[in-house]
Amino acid sequence: MAHRKRFPGADPLNLWGNARGGSDVSVSVSAVSRTYQDRGAVHALARVSLRAARGELVAVVGPSGCGKTTLLELICGLQAPDVGTVRSAPAALMPQRDLLLPWLSALENAALALRIARRPRAQARACAAALFAELGLAGFEDARPHELSGGMRQRVAFLRTLLSEKPVLCLDEPFGALDAITRAEMQSWLARALAREPRTVVLVTHDVEEAVLLADRLVVLCARPGRVIAEIEVALPRPRARTDARVVAMREQALIALGLGDRA
Numbered sequence: 001m002a003h004r005k006r007f008p009g010a011d012p013l014n015l016w017g018n019a020r021g022g023s024d025v026s027v028s029v030s031a032v033s034r035t036y037q038d039r040g041a042v043h044a045l046a047r048v049s050l051r052a053a054r055g056e057l058v059a060v061v062g063p064s065g066c067g068k069t070t071l072l073e074l075i076c077g078l079q080a081p082d083v084g085t086v087r088s089a090p091a092a093l094m095p096q097r098d099l100l101l102p103w104l105s106a107l108e109n110a111a112l113a114l115r116i117a118r119r120p121r122a123q124a125r126a127c128a129a130a131l132f133a134e135l136g137l138a139g140f141e142d143a144r145p146h147e148l149s150g151g152m153r154q155r156v157a158f159l160r161t162l163l164s165e166k167p168v169l170c171l172d173e174p175f176g177a178l179d180a181i182t183r184a185e186m187q188s189w190l191a192r193a194l195a196r197e198p199r200t201v202v203l204v205t206h207d208v209e210e211a212v213l214l215a216d217r218l219v220v221l222c223a224r225p226g227r228v229i230a231e232i233e234v235a236l237p238r239p240r241a242r243t244d245a246r247v248v249a250m251r252e253q254a255l256i257a258l259g260l261g262d263r264a
């Protein structure tokens, strides 16, 4: 994408992960700082480093405003770091707000990335339709976004990101607007989908339990400016149960890092 060439910190062709065949690193953020200058200086990120190996799910947790969305936009090449470097294999972003196109049906929205990749309309729709039932969206293929609940819109946006076929998925609080039951269903669906078809995922969430249930590793950021204050390996077998004592203990460990633990 030509616009990426303006960004000195981003890899212009975004080929790094694939270009070095055999490289096991899909995402590498090194000592990145980012300050917004729009209305006085807002230091969003301070010397943040993060790596995601190919096929790894890294969860980024931290309080609101600590630069999580900024970090994902840097990885996707949508903005450039002021300091430091960002390298990533081609990455698709699921933005925090669903940003569905109101004039397209749910199915057309889900198939959008495939259409942009010049896949024939019928083929793109068939790919999307195949996953509609699995996400509890069957029967809503022709609905417009305003006819869907918030949770359904989020699921369509998630499907659109998944169908982008990019090796890296950057998910910005993908289940944030879902009710607790749907969120739990979506978490297990994501875990199953990734077991079937591994991708590198950077999952931003403020739900520490979700992070422990899904991730291989947690990167904990402190309040703005976001800095990495803890990294927690989650070497637990899958599927994971939220009631598992080890899951509960790791959740507590992350909350303590955030200064929110019962014993903090």
Ligand SMILES: Nc1ncnc2c1ncn2[C@@H]1O[C@H](COP(=O)(O)OP(=O)(O)O)[C@@H](O)[C@H]1O
Pocket (backbone or CB within 6 Å): 036, 037, 038, 039, 042, 043, 044, 062, 063, 064, 065, 066, 067, 068, 069, 070, 071, 224
């Ligand atoms: N485009 C922008 N212009 C100015 N400030 C911004 C912009 N985007 C984000 N910020 C500020 O940067 C900080 C980090 O934002 P963000 O990355 O959205 O954090 P998070 O996703 O963790 O809530 C916040 O204080 C926010 O107000």
Ligand SMILES: [Mg+2]
Pocket (backbone or CB within 6 Å): 068, 069, 070, 096, 172
């Ligand atoms: Mg955000």
